Each structure stands twice: as C-alpha cells, then as structure tokens.
Amino acid sequence: MQDNKAKGTDIATLGEFGLIKHLTKNIKLKHSSSNLGVGDDAAVIDYQNKKTVVTTDLLLEGIHFDLMYTPLKHLGYKAIAVNVSDVYAMNACPKQVTVSIAISKRFTLEAVEEIYAGIQLACENYEVDLVGGDTTSSLTGLCISVTAIGEADEKELTYRSGAKVNDLICVSGNLGAAYAGLQLLEREKRIYDNNPNMQPDLTGHDYILERQLKPKARKDIYERLKEANIVPTSMIDVSDGLSSDLMHICDKSVVGCQIYEEKIPVDFETHKMAEELNMNYSTFSLNGGEDYELLFTVPLDKFDAVEKIEDVKVIGHITEASKGNYLVTRDNVEIELQAQGWNPIKE
Amino acid sequence: MQDNKAKGTDIATLGEFGLIKHLTKNIKLKHSSSNLGVGDDAAVIDYQNKKTVVTTDLLLEGIHFDLMYTPLKHLGYKAIAVNVSDVYAMNACPKQVTVSIAISKRFTLEAVEEIYAGIQLACENYEVDLVGGDTTSSLTGLCISVTAIGEADEKELTYRSGAKVNDLICVSGNLGAAYAGLQLLEREKRIYDNNPNMQPDLTGHDYILERQLKPKARKDIYERLKEANIVPTSMIDVSDGLSSDLMHICDKSVVGCQIYEEKIPVDFETHKMAEELNMNYSTFSLNGGEDYELLFTVPLDKFDAVEKIEDVKVIGHITEASKGNYLVTRDNVEIELQAQGWNPIKE
Secondary structure (H helix, E strand, O other): OOOOOOOOOEHHHOHHHHHHHHHHOOOOOOOOOEEEOOOOOOEEEOOOOOEEEEEEEEEEEOOOEOOOOOOHHHHHHHHHHHHHHHHHOOOOEEEEEEEEEEEOOOOEHHHHHHHHHHHHHHHHHOOOEEEEEEEEEOOOOOEEEEEEEEEEOHHHOOOOOOOOOOOEEEEEOOOOHHHHHHHHHHHHHHHHHHOOOOOOOOOOOHHHHHHHHOOOOOHHHHHHHHHOOOOOOEEEEOOOOHHHHHHHHHHHHOOEEEEEHHHOOOOHHHHHHHHHOOOOHHHHHHHOOOOOOEEEEEOHHHHHHHHOOOOEEEEEEEEOHHHOEEEEOOOOOEEEOOOOOOOOOOO | OOOOOOOOOEHHHOHHHHHHHHHHOOOOOOOOOEEEOOOOOOEEEOOOOOEEEEEEEEEEEOOOEOOOOOOHHHHHHHHHHHHHHHHHOOOOEEEEEEEEEEEOOOOEHHHHHHHHHHHHHHHHHOOOEEEEEEEEEOOOOOEEEEEEEEEEOHHHOOOOOOOOOOOEEEEEOOOOHHHHHHHHHHHHHHHHHHOOOOOOOOOOOHHHHHHHHOOOOOHHHHHHHHHOOOOOOEEEEOOOOHHHHHHHHHHHHOOEEEEEHHHOOOOHHHHHHHHHOOOOHHHHHHHOOOOOOEEEEEOHHHHHHHHOOOOEEEEEEEEOHHHOEEEEOOOOOEEEOOOOOOOOOOO
C-alpha cells in the first residue's frame, strides 16, 4: 500500500501558471492535425475532410479509483486509456486529448509528476497529442477529467445503433478480469485496514491486477478491423459490463440478442479469482465493468474474416427486438440479460 | 442563503443511465455540424473546411464556487459561459459543449435539474449544442467539467502570440466587477456565519452580483469585430485579472505594454464596493479575475474602427519587450504590472 503524503516539493511554490508550465514543458505535438496545443485560450485542431469525434470522462477519487492501491502513474495512464477507448468504439482514431486535474494540498509536485508521467506514457502508446487542460486545487479528493478527440471517415464511423438481425456479436480479449482485479484489491485492502502489519498478498494475480489498474484500449483491434476491411455494424467498449453494454447496443439498434455463456472469453486468472472468492466467474464476465474490450457486431458474411482476427471471439448473434436479450447458459437454459453494470450513482 | 438539502427526489431512484436519459431527453441539436450528440461512445462533429478549437475547464465546489451563495442554475450557466468565453477569445465561434458533473448524495434530482436548467439556458444564449458528457457521483463536493468546441476560418484565428509593437490594447465592458461581487458575497457570508439570523444585505449591488454569479461571455464583441472586419492581432479573455492576462499576451508575443489607469473601464458599482471595503478600485480592475471580458490588440490603423464598437475601450498600447509591462497611474507614475491573478493553487 502506498503513501502519497511522502515528503516532496510543495506545489504552492510553483503556483498555477508555474505548475502548468512545468508539467507541459516537454510536450511535443506529433500530429499535423494538432495545429496548436497548450498555452492559449484553446487548442486548434484540423481534420480537414474527416469527421471529428469527441468524448469525455470524469474520474473521481473514492468513486472511480482508490489511491490506497492505485499507483498514480497507472491512474494517469488509465484516465487516457478509458477515453481513447471510447474513440476506438466509434471506429475512429484518437488524435488529441485535453486533461484537467484537481489536486488537494496533500499532493506534492512529485505526485502530480507521477500522474503526468502516466498520462504521457499513454499519450505515446495511443499516439495522441496532449493539447490542453486545466490544473486547479481541490479541497478534497483528486479529480481527473479527460476529453479525447479523434477523426474518422464518415463511412467508417460505427454507432451503437447499427446492429441488424442475424449480425454476429463479437468481443475482443476476455471479460471480467478488471473486476476480478478490483475484488482482489478490495479484499487485500480490508485485510490491511484490519491489520496494517499484514502485507497484501497479490502474487500470482499480475494479469487481473494490470487489467484493473492499467487497462488497455484496443487500438490493435481497431487497426486489425481496418486491415481486414471490416466496418462493424455497431460497436461499444465494455466499460459497464458485457450485459449492460450489449443491452445499450440492442436498445439503440432496436434489436434483441442471444449470447452463449460457453463462448464468452474468460481468462484463467479470472476463473481462479472467482473460485477463491466463491463466486461464479460468469458474474464477473457478464457484469464486471472496466474491461475496455471492444464489443461489436458484423454481418453474418463476415464470419470468416472476423474469426481470423486474433483475440476476437464470436459470442452470439442479434435477434428480433421482440425476442429480448438472452444468455444461453452451459446447461442450455435461457436467462434474460440484466443491466447490472457498475453504477457509481446507485453505489 | 440557500439550502441545497431541501426535500426532493433521491437520485438513486434513477441510477446513472436513468439520470443521464432524464437530463438529456429534451436536448435538440441545432447545428448542422453536430452530427451526433449524447447517447453513443462519443459525439460526432463536422466543421468541414474550418479549424476546430477546443478548450476545457474544471469547476470545483469550495475552490471555484461556494454553494452557500451560488444558485445552482447560475452555476450551470457560468460553467458554460466561462468555456465559450475561451472560444471567443480565439476569435472562434463555439458550436458544441460536453458537460461532466459529479454530485454528492446530498443533491436531489431537482437540484441537478437546476444545474442543467442553467446549462441549457446558456447553451441557448450562446447557441451551442450539448453533445456529450458524463454524470457520476462524488464522495465530497460538486464538480463540473466542461469542454467547449468551436470553429473558425484559419485566417480569423487569434492567438495570444500575435501582438505587435504599437498595437492598441483594447478591452470590452468593464473590469473588476466580478471580483467586487465576490468580495460582497464573502463579506455577507462571514456575517451570516457569525449570526445566522442576520439577513444578507445585497441590495443596490445587483450588477456586481450578476457579474460574479452569472457572467456573460462576450459573443456580441466577437460578432461586432467580425462585422467591423477587424481581426485582432492577439486576444485573451480576462479570467485571471487584467494584469495577469495582459502579461500572458506580452509573454507569448514577446512584447511589452503600457496601459493607463484612467482609461481602464470600471463600473460605478465596482467603485462603490471598493469604497465600502476601503480598497483601491484599481486593485479590483487590475487583479480581480472572472470578468470574462475580451482583451485584445489591434493595429494602430484600426483606431477609428475599434473606437466605433460600442462597449470597447482602448486602454494602452504595445511596446518593445525591453520596455517591460507598465501601468501609468492617474498621477503619471509608471508602475510595473504584477501577475497577481486569482490563483486557486496558491490560494
């Protein structure tokens, strides 16, 4: 468990303008579409004849992350990854981000630099330019707001609303791992809270921990779909859980769905964690959020092409809206899907 | 003084998706450039052959606003106004906004609707489409993050960096009023804190209160400059205070400046408030932030044209960088400008 209050440089010594200058001095713009970055009233972007895609997310301490077990660098990385993931889910290419951060006085300059190091690493990995933002103080917790901006050709844009009856339902990677990681971290936190001398036992769980703490946006899947000349009929990223997110597609597309429990990809570590916690791993894969995998539909005749894409699985198909949204279990029982996604308002 | 904890509908009854649906159900997109609004992974925008301008601001309870005296509707309005103001300061036209809000449990549905009512009113006034956002819960205070997106022709974009020696320094409206309003509200809050039976005495101060609580972005000035065929050589909106913001222009343009105290426009109510508080009103107009007036420079030969624009004053001129940044007082004394802007990090 980490200590964010370690000795370091007091941010007040820099002031707001100084802090922004300090944090943004090494930013180099890479995209020709990034005409102007940090340092004016606004950034200037030029996608010429392409469409602009904009998405934003607000991450709050205590709601979306717990600093007790979230390394600051990972947090900065995750803040970018979850936003560019939304751009990929439009079948668009992220090009720019703006980042606003509110920090309380307990943060040192070094702590803020850690967050920014994660942000910059993610910007490099996803090839996006950091073009603007805001840095301010907070009376309470840490707060990070990211807006991601990307471009797409009109004919490539993929909405939640385009799924058609008989389309195949596909998902990248595997599901439930981020939630399994969260369960593990929460368990170890409870143990630590009860006895601070106990060291957390996280060995053998590297994969699910990384899925929770440093999720990946599926840039690779976006690229492979392009290479394979597949424009999905609909797409969403799995942030609330497979059930919730598939139901978003069905709702917007006015269709139903049938997915098969045995086809839902689940990692071995997720299985293991579910077993340790005496829970059903399908609960993790259906309702655990924050996987940031791409969930999409393609026409039936793309079956061969989509099967060839590494790390993509077909898990079911689209049905008439009147048929509803169903999971077929291993025992061949049909269960209606429930939107039990991770819901920070209901808690 | 208001009570945000009044009885009302518990937000948990709606859940996150329900709340977002409820709040966004009446949103109608007006701009042809708003291809897709709320309801997918991202919004889609198309400015065709124009440049895209993006700016973002994060507003936090206790730092940027005090709910003790800030009506929620005004707060929603202000959150939009301060962001579109940044777009105007680029000499660009705001077209879309995204709004993310984090709310604590003490807020009822009706309270959130009040914030959104202010947001929608501002969206109507500034003719911008609300195209996306995020609604989440907060363990502590209210937090609003807005991103404004606008368009401009390349040749009309106005940066902080374009001021030239001998350019005229112009400002719209008047300065220091928002800060005077803040001083008044803070004084009345202290009185109320000491004795809750005392009613706040805000009569006769309507103007400075409105400047603080419901600031205007200067859409009209942006439009008048366009009508007059004036493209400023540099522009910024006065959010940190005249001194700070003019110094941003001088810094980015590598020039100096000379402004004249007697030419800085100050409203009568600001004068009166400064007098009541035994303060120099020039402190308000030089260092008080949040006026959201436009501060810009134009070439000397635009003097006649700029003088004709209602509510714009010439307050000085740009000098060589080596001359520094100076205020000439009423007594003809030259005082070097200081960046004493409103600084939420230093506090």
